[in-house]
Amino acid sequence: MTVDNLYNWLMGFFPGITESPILLIIAILVPCLALFLFIALYALVAIYGELKVSSFMQDRVGPMGQGVGLHAGKWGLLQPVADALKLLTKEDLIPEKADKTLFIMAPFMIFIGAFIAFVAIPFGETLIIADLNIGIFYLLAVGSLAVIALILAGWSSNNKWSLYGGMRSAAQIISYEIPAGVSIVIVIMLTGTLNMQDIIKYQDGGLFNWIIFANPFTFIAFFIYFISGIAETNRTPFDIPEAESEIVGGFHTEYSGMRFAFFFLSEYANMFVVSGIASTGFLGGWQSPISGYFNTPSWGVFWMLSKIMFLVFVMMWFRWTFPRLRVDQLMNVCWKVFLPIGLLNIFGVGIWTLIFG
Amino acid sequence: MVLNIGPQHPSTHGVLRLQVKTDGEIISEIKPFIGYLHRCFEKHCENVTYEQVIPFTDRCDYLASMANNFGYVVAMEELMEIKVPERVEYIRVIMAELQRIASHLLALGTFGLDVGAFTPFLYMFRDRERILDMFEMTCGARLLYNYMWVGGLSHDLPIGFVESAFRFLDYFEPKIEEYNNILTYNKIFIERTADVGVMPADVAISYGVSGPNLRGSGVKWDIRKDEPYSIYDRFDFDVPVGIGEKGNLGDCWDRFNVRLTEMGESIKILRQALTQIPKNGDVHQTIPKKIRPPKGSIYKRTETPRGDLGFYIISDGSPIPNRLKMRSPAFTALSVLDEIGRGWMLSDVIAILGSLDIVLGEIDR
Numbered sequence: 001m002t003v004d005n006l007y008n009w010l011m012g013f014f015p016g017i018t019e020s021p022i023l024l025i026i027a028i029l030v031p032c033l034a035l036f037l038f039i040a041l042y043a044l045v046a047i048y049g050e051l052k053v054s055s056f057m058q059d060r061v062g063p064m065g066q067g068v069g070l071h072a073g074k075w076g077l078l079q080p081v082a083d084a085l086k087l088l089t090k091e092d093l094i095p096e097k098a099d100k101t102l103f104i105m106a107p108f109m110i111f112i113g114a115f116i117a118f119v120a121i122p123f124g125e126t127l128i129i130a131d132l133n134i135g136i137f138y139l140l141a142v143g144s145l146a147v148i149a150l151i152l153a154g155w156s157s158n159n160k161w162s163l164y165g166g167m168r169s170a171a172q173i174i175s176y177e178i179p180a181g182v183s184i185v186i187v188i189m190l191t192g193t194l195n196m197q198d199i200i201k202y203q204d205g206g207l208f209n210w211i212i213f214a215n216p217f218t219f220i221a222f223f224i225y226f227i228s229g230i231a232e233t234n235r236t237p238f239d240i241p242e243a244e245s246e247i248v249g250g251f252h253t254e255y256s257g258m259r260f261a262f263f264f265l266s267e268y269a270n271m272f273v274v275s276g277i278a279s280t281g282f283l284g285g286w287q288s289p290i291s292g293y294f295n296t297p298s299w300g301v302f303w304m305l306s307k308i309m310f311l312v313f314v315m316m317w318f319r320w321t322f323p324r325l326r327v328d329q330l331m332n333v334c335w336k337v338f339l340p341i342g343l344l345n346i347f348g349v350g351i352w353t354l355i356f357g
Numbered sequence: 358m359v360l361n362i363g364p365q366h367p368s369t370h371g372v373l374r375l376q377v378k379t380d381g382e383i384i385s386e387i388k389p390f391i392g393y394l395h396r397c398f399e400k401h402c403e404n405v406t407y408e409q410v411i412p413f414t415d416r417c418d419y420l421a422s423m424a425n426n427f428g429y430v431v432a433m434e435e436l437m438e439i440k441v442p443e444r445v446e447y448i449r450v451i452m453a454e455l456q457r458i459a460s461h462l463l464a465l466g467t468f469g470l471d472v473g474a475f476t477p478f479l480y481m482f483r484d485r486e487r488i489l490d491m492f493e494m495t496c497g498a499r500l501l502y503n504y505m506w507v508g509g510l511s512h513d514l515p516i517g518f519v520e521s522a523f524r525f526l527d528y529f530e531p532k533i534e535e536y537n538n539i540l541t542y543n544k545i546f547i548e549r550t551a552d553v554g555v556m557p558a559d560v561a562i563s564y565g566v567s568g569p570n571l572r573g574s575g576v577k578w579d580i581r582k583d584e585p586y587s588i589y590d591r592f593d594f595d596v597p598v599g600i601g602e603k604g605n606l607g608d609c610w611d612r613f614n615v616r617l618t619e620m621g622e623s624i625k626i627l628r629q630a631l632t633q634i635p636k637n638g639d640v641h642q643t644i645p646k647k648i649r650p651p652k653g654s655i656y657k658r659t660e661t662p663r664g665d666l667g668f669y670i671i672s673d674g675s676p677i678p679n680r681l682k683m684r685s686p687a688f689t690a691l692s693v694l695d696e697i698g699r700g701w702m703l704s705d706v707i708a709i710l711g712s713l714d715i716v717l718g719e720i721d722r
Contacts, residue, residue, distance in 0.1 A: 058479040160360050164382075164703070236473060237545050245368040245471050246704050321539070323546045324473025326704045327382055 005126070006030065031129045035118050039269055046268045046312060047080040053316045087264075090257035095158060098254065102156035106149050107255065107262035113145030114269035121276040122196045124286050124300040135196035136188065139277055140181055143232065146270065147173040150241065150251050153263070157254035165250020168327055169234065169241035175334040176231040176238075182342035183225035186218055186349050187211055187281040196280055203284040206291030212282040215356070217348040222282040224338050224345070226311065229274035231330070233267060235315050237322040238330060275311035276304075283307050360703075364393050368471045368707045371717030373691075375706075382702045387695040391688075394721040402681040407433060407507060407648040410681065415501040417683065418719040420463055423456035423492075424661035426505035431586050432657035432668040433507045436650045444638030445509055446588045451522065451630050452495070452504065454623040458529070459488040460662035461569075461616045461623075464714040468613060469540050471711035472549045472704075477540045484532055487525050494518060509644040519631050526624055526631075533621055541617060550613060552604030554709035556697045561607065564696065565689040568664020569619060570713055573599040573612035580660035592629050594622045609712035616714070649676050663687050663714060683722060687715040 007027040014023065055062030063076025094103055120135040122128040132138050147170055154166015188194060190211060191202040203210050212222045231238035242250040252263045279285060285307075286300030294303070325333070362368075362375040369375065372393035378386040398413045405413075414425040427449055434441060466481035489499045496504045496512050504511050540546050556566070561574040571578055579596040581589040597618035599611030650672040658667035664686025671680040690713040698706045 054475075058476050059483055060479070160358065239473070240704070243473065243704065245473060246707050248366060320476050322474065323469065323540070323543065323549055324704075325545055326549060326702060328702065329548055 004131075032119075035129060036115070039115065039118060039265070039272075042272060043265050043268045044080040044084070046271070047083065048077065049309075049313070050316050050319075051076070051079060053313065054320045057317070057320045084261070087257055087261040092257045092259065093254075095254050097158040099156040099158065102152045103254075104259075106153035106156060106251075107259045107266075109152065110146050110149035110266045111262045111269075113142055113149060114266040114273065117142045117273040118269070118276075120196055121273065122200060122280065122285060123304050124297045125197070126297065127301060128197065131195070131197055134194045136184060136199065136277065136281065137194050139196075139273065140177070140184060143270075143273065144173065144177055146232075146266070153255070154251040157251070159254050161247045161249070162251050162253045164247045165241045165243075165253070168243075168247075169251060171327070172234070172238065172241060172330060173232055175331060176228040176338075179224050179334060179338035179342045180228035180232065182339065182346065183221040183228070184277070184281060186221045186345055189346070189349055190214060190218070190353070196285075200280055200285035200287060203287055204291075206287075207284075207289040209291075210282065210284040210287075210289075215349065215352045217345045217352060218282065220341060221345050221349075222278065224342055225282070226274075226278050226314075228334075228338060229278060230315055230318065231334070233270040233274055233315070235267075235271065236319040237325050239319075239324055240327050240330060243324055271312050271315055272308060275308040275315075278311055279304065279307035362706075368711065369717075370467060370710070370715055373715070373717055373720075375694075375710075377703075377706065379703065382704075384698060384701055384703060384706050387698050387706060389691055389694060391691070391717070391720050394717045396722065398722045399681055399683065402678055404677065406676045407650070407678060410678065411506065412501065412503050414683075415503055416718060417685070417722055418661060418663060418666070418687070418716050419500060420716055421456050421460040421662045422500065422502050423452045423504060424460070424659070425666065426502065427453045427587070428657070428659040428661065428666045429668050430505045430507050431659055432655055432670055433648070433650065435657055436653065436655040436670060436672060437507070437645065437648070439508045439643055439645065441508060441643050442635075442638045442640070443588075444513075444635045445640050445643075447630050447634040448510060448514055448640065449505055450587060450589065450592075451627060451634070452492075452502075454626050454630070455488050455491065455522070457623045457662045458620050459485045461620050462488075464662070465536065465540075465613060465616055468609075468708075468711040468714070469546075471707050472546060474540060474543075474546065477536060480532075480535065480539070484529055487528070491518065491521060491525065494521070506644055507648055509642065510640040513640045519634065522627065522631055526627055530621075530624055533617065536617060541614060547603050547610060549704075549708060550603075550609035550712065553609045553705050554697045554701060554712060555605045556607040556693060558607065560693065560696060564693040566664070566693050567686045567689065568660065568662070569615045570612055570664065570690050570693075572597065573615045573712075574607035575599050575601070575611075580658055580665055584658070586657070586659055589626075591633075592626045594625045597622060609708055612712045612714075647676065649674065658684065661686065663716065663719070664690070683719075685719045685722065687713075687717075687719045691715050691720055 007024055010023045010027055052062045063079035094100060117139055119129045120132055120138050150169040151166045154162045187199060191199045193199060211218050234241050252260055255263060286304040288294040288299060288303055358379050360377050360379050362377060364372040364374045374390040376388040377384050398417060402410045402413055411426055411429060414429045415422040418425050462481040462485040466478040469477040492502060493499050494515050496502050556574050558574045558576050561571050575598050577596050577598050582596055597615050599606055599615055601611060603610045652672060652674040654671040656667055656669045658665045666686055667684030669682040670678055673679040694710060698709045
């Protein structure tokens with residue numbers, strides 16, 4: 001459901017006011033509202049998932065409802081709702097010495113960065129809010145908005161730990177943009193387009209037509225992209241900007257209540273976006289893994305969501321398994337391992353296409 | 358920039374404040390400030406009877422209370438020349454070794470937490486829980502036991518303790534492999550700990566570092582072997598030392614691995630002790646009615662999970678100690694932090710602090 005379709009449909013409904021911008025605004029607002037609800041719902045599911053994934057990995061049961069009265073529902077299903085309510089009703093503290101304007105701005109900025117990225121993620125052949133002709137480029141661009149917000153948060157808190165977090169996140173996210181971008185270049189090289197839908201359509205025809213299996217280089221590129229994506233979302237083992245045991249939460253040390261919830265929400269939203277790009281670029285997006293079967297639009301939504309949720313699950317799996325890297329080791333991995341391999345990959349894909357393509 | 362790590366910080370293992378001078382991420386100076394947990398124990402001891410000192414020893418190193426009890430009662434028994442029954446000696450060794458496993462589990466778990474691995478921490482707490490259950494079964498307490506008394510024990514072993522201890526050992530022995538898989542040989546963990554915070558043997562000795570930290574630097578020194586107290590000379594066990602397997606000798610990884618291997622050695626001791634323990638015997642038999650040691654003084658050290666814990670007791674012949682001084686292994690371990698932590702990054706200092714396994718209760722007393 002693109003904005004254009006909705007706009008045309010509305011124009012057909014109210015033919016008298018075609019010149020008015022109201023219809024366009026409605027056509028933009030309606031999908032965005034739906035998207036907002038979707039992100040909220042996804043965040044609840046993801047938080048519940050994280051609670052349960054972590055507890056199963058750690059030999060515990062996680063949140064479980066028990067007894068009567070106020071409790072977290074059957075199997076703790078209401079736990080994320082309870083968490084959200086708690087964050088909403090918590091006192092909103094702003095440190096006295098903080099730079100108030102920037103302090104208030106930062107959570108919104110990070111959330112906007114995560115939110116507008118959703119616009120270009122295709123959930124089906126027609127189910128995309130804005131089918132941009134530079135979709136993947138747009139996603140990479142808005143993905144780097146987060147870093148500004150994190151630096152703002154770190155700086156404006158007027159706290160040494162937050163400053164450390166902000167500085168670390170700046171170094172980390174900017175560095176990892178590069179291997180991620182280099183891996184995406186490979187997708188663009190093969191498909192010859194920046195449009196998300198066209199990239200998916202290129203991977204038509206079952207599992208082995210997906211770009212990840214196109215040649216050995218793309219296989220490596222997928223992993224480079226995915227690991228860089230984890231680094232960009234500040235998840236373990238790359239969670240050094242918030243490293244709880246070192247710099248006590250980093251950039252969000254001073255945030256509480258709903259403002260903290262925005263950082264939290266956008267972390268999960270970013271995980272979704274990174275997984276969305278990975279599954280679009282390498283795993284065939286909404287295409288079915290079996291050629292010719294389960295290829296209806298509703299199955300498309302299912303495939304896309306299940307691919308994304310699987311990758312989100314892998315991120316959670318990493319988080320509850322690995323220790324954290326040190327900041328210089330993180331940089332080493334990026335500049336000395338991923339970037340050279342990524343550049344070689346581009347070369348390799350070029351040669352491969354020349355010979356076998 | 359001067360940065361205050363603590364006293365409220367997740368990784369200071371208690372209420373410790375480190376004032377560090379930083380240049381970006383690099384730390385150029387570490388100044389530990391202690392005393393936030395000072396409870397005047399040594400002064401308290403000069404005003405209570407000898408029996409009443411034991412609960413204070415519990416509260417010093419609250420993660421290894423049994424071992425602290427053990428050190429005190431061994432010193433007192435030597436001062437008073439009491440020979441305790443065989444069964445008491447065995448039970449004491451069993452408790453001390455179980456406590457060593459429990460304490461090491463906590464040390465390793467929180468070290469993992471310091472470098473960002475959350476899951477091993479919970480695995481280790483899961484297993485530590487079973488040891489605490491056994492302690493609870495024995496003396497009703499889970500953290501501060503007041504179990505070993507001068508000349509005996511507060512309770513005999515409950516019925517079925519030996520069986521449940523064997524069950525625990527059978528359960529626990531394979532778990533060490535699990536820890537190795539999830540943490541010890543994890544690539545990221547090795548990156549974070551190998552070659553970090555190298556403590557050469559001569560530095561360790563000159564600072565008086567002891568226990569697993571000293572053995573991590575390759576010095577084979579264990580009071581249980583070198584100055585056997587109680588009945589430790591009867592058991593067959595090795596003293597694991599660091600060999601610099603993943604980096605330089607005496608790095609964080611070596612200290613970690615020494616603790617992990619030591620748990621295996623404790624299992625060995627436990628199996629022997631649980632098999633050899635005399636079936637019957639009164640644990641209250643040799644408890645003196647009145648504890649009035651003769652005039653004189655004693656210094657006795659024992660091997661707690663953290664190193665050489667020494668008790669210096671001066672008696673003037675009254676039922677109240679004239680002076681009681683503890684030589685704390687964690688204190689010396691903390692004092693070496695500046696020496697080995699300087700020049701490393703902020704994250705490394707946290708890792709080094711974790712690898713030294715300090716307990717603030719024992720440092721501040």
